[in-house]
Amino acid sequence: MNISKIAIRNITRQKKRSFLLGGAIAFGVFIIITIGSFTSGMTETLKTNFTSIMGGHIYILGTETLDSGRVVQVIGDTADLGKAISTIDDLVEEYHIRSQVGMGEIIFGSKSTTLQISGVDWNKEEMLLKTLTVTGGSLENIDNPGMLIIPELIADKIGVMAGETVLVRMDTVTGQKNVGEFTVAAITKDQDNFSFISMAYTEMGYLNGLIGLGPNEYQYLNLHLNNIEDMDIASERLAAELKKTSPVDLGKDDSDDEKEDQRHGFMFGGFAPGAVEEPWEGTKFSITTLNDIMEPVLQLVNILNIVSLSLFIILMLITMVGLINTFRMVLIERTKEIGTMRAIGMHRGSVRSIFLLEALFLSLFGAFGGIILSGVTTIAAGLIRFTSDSPLGLFLNNGKLQFITSPSGILKVVILLSIMTLAAVYMPARKAARMKVVDALRAQY
Amino acid sequence: MTVISLKDVHKKYPLGKTEVHAVKGVSFDIESGDFISIAGPSGSGKSTILNMIGCIDTPTEGIVTINETNTIDLKDKEITNLRHEVLGFIFQNFNLIPVLNVFENIEFPMLLGKNPLPRLERETWIFGLMDEVGLGDWKTHKPNELSGGQRQRVAIARALVTKPQIVLADEPTANLDSETGASIIQLMKKMNKEYGTTFIFSTHDQSIVEIADHVIQLKDGKIIENKRS
Ligand SMILES: Nc1ncnc2c1ncn2[C@@H]1O[C@H](COP(=O)(O)OP(=O)(O)O)[C@@H](O)[C@H]1O
Ligand SMILES: [Mg+2]
Numbered sequence: 001m002n003i004s005k006i007a008i009r010n011i012t013r014q015k016k017r018s019f020l021l022g023g024a025i026a027f028g029v030f031i032i033i034t035i036g037s038f039t040s041g042m043t044e045t046l047k048t049n050f051t052s053i054m055g056g057h058i059y060i061l062g063t064e065t066l067d068s069g070r071v072v073q074v075i076g077d078t079a080d081l082g083k084a085i086s087t088i089d090d091l092v093e094e095y096h097i098r099s100q101v102g103m104g105e106i107i108f109g110s111k112s113t114t115l116q117i118s119g120v121d122w123n124k125e126e127m128l129l130k131t132l133t134v135t136g137g138s139l140e141n142i143d144n145p146g147m148l149i150i151p152e153l154i155a156d157k158i159g160v161m162a163g164e165t166v167l168v169r170m171d172t173v174t175g176q177k178n179v180g181e182f183t184v185a186a187i188t189k190d191q192d193n194f195s196f197i198s199m200a201y202t203e204m205g206y207l208n209g210l211i212g213l214g215p216n217e218y219q220y221l222n223l224h225l226n227n228i229e230d231m232d233i234a235s236e237r238l239a240a241e242l243k244k245t246s247p248v249d250l251g252k253d254d255s256d257d258e259k260e261d262q263r264h265g266f267m268f269g270g271f272a273p274g275a276v277e278e279p280w281e282g283t284k285f286s287i288t289t290l291n292d293i294m295e296p297v298l299q300l301v302n303i304l305n306i307v308s309l310s311l312f313i314i315l316m317l318i319t320m321v322g323l324i325n326t327f328r329m330v331l332i333e334r335t336k337e338i339g340t341m342r343a344i345g346m347h348r349g350s351v352r353s354i355f356l357l358e359a360l361f362l363s364l365f366g367a368f369g370g371i372i373l374s375g376v377t378t379i380a381a382g383l384i385r386f387t388s389d390s391p392l393g394l395f396l397n398n399g400k401l402q403f404i405t406s407p408s409g410i411l412k413v414v415i416l417l418s419i420m421t422l423a424a425v426y427m428p429a430r431k432a433a434r435m436k437v438v439d440a441l442r443a444q445y
Numbered sequence: 446m447t448v449i450s451l452k453d454v455h456k457k458y459p460l461g462k463t464e465v466h467a468v469k470g471v472s473f474d475i476e477s478g479d480f481i482s483i484a485g486p487s488g489s490g491k492s493t494i495l496n497m498i499g500c501i502d503t504p505t506e507g508i509v510t511i512n513e514t515n516t517i518d519l520k521d522k523e524i525t526n527l528r529h530e531v532l533g534f535i536f537q538n539f540n541l542i543p544v545l546n547v548f549e550n551i552e553f554p555m556l557l558g559k560n561p562l563p564r565l566e567r568e569t570w571i572f573g574l575m576d577e578v579g580l581g582d583w584k585t586h587k588p589n590e591l592s593g594g595q596r597q598r599v600a601i602a603r604a605l606v607t608k609p610q611i612v613l614a615d616e617p618t619a620n621l622d623s624e625t626g627a628s629i630i631q632l633m634k635k636m637n638k639e640y641g642t643t644f645i646f647s648t649h650d651q652s653i654v655e656i657a658d659h660v661i662q663l664k665d666g667k668i669i670e671n672k673r674s
Contacts, residue, residue: 002556009544340540343501344603345529345557347522437501441536 003350007357010330011365021322022366028315029370029413030377035308036409037378039301041402042395046297047228049397050290052131053199055096055118056222057231057290058238062283072173072212073219077246077283081221084241091234093226096128097121097218099207105169106150106200111158115150117168117200119207119218127224128201136187137162145206147185154200155187162187172212173219180210228290235289242285249286316417320424323359327428330355332445338432339440348433355429356422363421367414378403448610448643449475449498454507456493456666467493469666470507475645475659477610479673480637483647484654485663491647492615494663498645499532499613500524512610529557533604533642535614535633539596541588541603548584551575551602558607574602577639578632594625598632605636612636614646618653630656 011018051057062075075081085095099119106115120128122143129139132149141147148166160166162184169179182202205215213219225234235250242248331338338351385399395401456468468490475481483491496502497509500516509516511531519527528534533554541550551571555561562570575581578598588596597617604612614633618626630646630653637644646657654660662670 002553005549006542006544013544336538336540337542339501340534340536341542341553342525343499343528343534344554345525345607347525347557350557438496441501441540 003353004357004361007354008361010354010358011362017326018362021319021326022362022369024315024319024322025363025366025417026369026373028312028319029367029417030373031315032308032312032413033371033374033405033410034377034403035304037374037403037405038401039304040404040406040409041378043294043297043301044404045395045397045402047290047294050293051224051228054222054290054293055098055125055128055220056094056224057228058223058225058235059288060221060223060238061286061288062219062221063286064283065280066174070174074173074213074217075219075221075283075285076214076217078216078218080242080245081283081285084238084245085221085223087241088223088234088237091225091227091230092223094127094224095124096220096222096224097124097204098220098222099204099211099213099218100220101168101170101207101211103171104200106154106158107167107169108158108160108164113154113157115154115168115200117148117170117202117207119204120201121204121218132186132201133189134186135189137185139186142185142201143203144185145203146180146182148182148200148202149186149188150184150200152187152189155184160184168210170211172210174212176212178210178212180206231289231291235287239287242287246282247280247284249284312413313416316420320420323362323421323424324428327355327359327425330358331428331432334432334445335435335440335443336445338435339437339443342435342437343441352429352433355432356425359421359425359429360418363417364414367417371410375405378405446477447474448477448512449645450508450510451494451498452508452510454494454497454504454509456490456497456502457505467666468497468504471663471666471668472507473661473668473671475611475643476673477643478637478641479643479659480634480657481643481645481659481661482654482657483645483661483663484651485647485649487649489663490666491649491663493666495613495615495645495647498611499534500528529554529607531610533607533609533612535597535600535604535612535617535646537616537619539588539593539600539620541596541599543588546585546587547575547580547591547599550588550599551606554603554607571602571606574606577636578602593621594629597621597625597629601629601632601636605640605642608640609642611643611645614644616647616649618648618650623650623652626650627653 060075060081061073062081063071064074064076065071085092097120101117104115104117105112122129132139135152136155139149142149150160155161158166165181165183167179168182169177172178204218208215208217223234225231239248239250342348342351382400382403384401386396386401387399450473452472454468454471455466458465458467471490471494483494485491493502497504498511500511500519503517511527514527516524516527542553545553548571551574552567555567561567572581575584578601580595580598580602583591583595588599591599604614612633617633618629621629633644633646634656636642648654659673660670661668
């Protein structure tokens with residue numbers, strides 16, 4: 001107790017020196033914690049955004065080969081899939097079946113813009129309905145064929161109001177051009193997360209007719225799990241089950257470029273029909289998970305984290321050199337004092353402890369400053385609202401950047417810093433403890 | 446009762462290629478409760494002898510015993526404990542801990558021990574000591590806010606706080622004017638009478654030697670007079 005009191009007071013003896021060292025440590029801690037908070041916030045945001053736009057965590061896409069040899073996106077034989085899915089029923093919260101128009105063009109009068117349309121089965125889309133905030137029209141008759149829900153951004157661009165009729169130009173699954181007529185049932189607030197991708201929704205049966213699918217066919221089946229942690233287990237179990245009856249591609253063990261392209265195309269709705277591949281019987285399923293999609297992001301996040309950790313370690317190494325020099329100086333400045341304390345009956349270990357504690361407290365004060373600074377910065381940056389068409393769109397949560405600061409991350413930084421500090425000061429501390437009392441007392445200072 | 450005994454003690458300091466023979470075969474005994482002065486001109490070996498008695502330096506030859514223990518055989522831990530339990534130190538330059546206030550400086554040695562007194566008893570004892578050395582009103586002052594005489598009074602209280610058998614004071618008045626110096630010696634004498642603590646102080650000032658019960662006169666590392674009244 002007495003020793004820590006002396007250690008803490010010693011820090012205040014050379015205020016400027018302590019302030020500079022503490023400041024350097026604070027800066028390093030600030031950098032690493034802020035970057036860490038940003039990357040984990042970004043990862044979380046991306047996961048949420050992808051889950052929302054994709055309608056779940058596991059995405060099953062069906063492809064079939066037509067007699068002509070052309071490959072189309074469709075899940076025709078739903079019986080096998082249904083059976084396979086029923087085996088992971090316990091893990092799934094909601095099933096969403098969807099058809100999709102990747103690059104459509106919505107036309108109203110003389111104005112037009114591009115959009116994506118998801119054909120959905122409104123009876124199975126409770127989650128989606130919850131996220132839609134109506135600003136015009138209503139969701140009452142959306143079950144009716146040809147009723148379209150569009151985001152505000154699109155409505156504003158082409159100047160359409162609820163109840164008015166629009167035309168949509170699109171490609172069928174076989175790559176032909178087609179045009180459909182829709183009635184704008186509702187205009188919804190730009191979806192919180194994904195305003196930059198303009199997703200419109202319509203009843204699936206009508207859309208299927210326009211893109212050349214049967215009324216009971218669909219292209220994707222997306223599973224929203226009860227627990228996001230089950231993603232890999234669920235997809236593995238599902239794949240194993242499906243493999244019994246049908247060919248299956250797994251998102252993760254796709255390594256050749258062509259399939260890579262296909263997956264990315266799938267992600268953004270731009271599937272290229274007619275890819276050269278051996279024809280197969282029935283429906284081939286490809287199973288992709290949120291984790292697969294997140295993989296490049298996670299890799300990027302990893303790199304960022306490694307870079308910031310390296311930066312932190314380099315900054316701290318430089319600081320530690322300063323710390324070592326400071327404590328060498330301290331050793332000289334306080335030789336007589338150490339001699340006095342030893343003469344009075346202080347043991348070597350306590351002299352060493354004073355040095356080590358003094359350095360440790362200095363580092364911890366610095367770290368505390370860095371943590372506070374990082375907290376203030378991330379809170380302030382998290383308050384900034386970006387416009388909905390900001391290039392940061394994908395990284396925004398309700399138009400804001402999200403920061404997640406984990407206590408365990410802070411703890412790791414503090415522990416690493418403490419170890420470095422103790423290692424740096426160990427030699428001067430040992431030297432202080434080993435001084436001969438009589439020599440120390442004879443010293444000038 | 447003999448508390449300290451030096452038998453044919455020599456101390457040589459290496460100095461370049463030669464050596465300085467600072468203490469040349471010194472022997473004497475010190476009785477418990479005495480007020481002893483080690484006197485002699487500068488360079489006569491006073492500090493060297495006090496350091497050896499204080500177990501912060503070791504003789505090159507000869508034996509130093511404290512309470513019949515040969516101090517040369519002790520390990521650093523045991524020596525530190527001995528210094529803490531049996532000895533008190535007063536220095537020429539006061540040597541207070543700058544970051545601690547008056548009360549804390551005096552308390553400091555008590556907290557170094559394994560079983561310090563409970564807080565209340567400790568405070569009562571320290572406040573009593575502070576009153577006795579005349580610093581009752583200076584509890585929270587830092588050393589750099591005190592005069593030299595006051596600092597040495599703090600040092601006296603600090604040396605006595607653990608109730609040591611022996612207090613060693615190496616030229617405690619050398620940095621004080623003669624009047625203040627005399628009052629410091631008087632204070633030490635008072636404490637010697639009150640607590641029965643053995644005081645050994647060194648001085649090159651012959652005028653304050655008289656107050657001692659036992660005077661050891663040194664010259665060139667040898668005793669030229671050893672007189673116990
Ligand atoms: N550490 C040392 N190294 C070399 N010589 C020393 C050392 N300490 C003391 N001496 C020498 O020993 C002699 C006695 O010194 P000291 O005990 O300090 O005398 P005093 O305290 O009586 O002035 C002096 O000649 C001094 O120069
Ligand atoms: Mg001397």
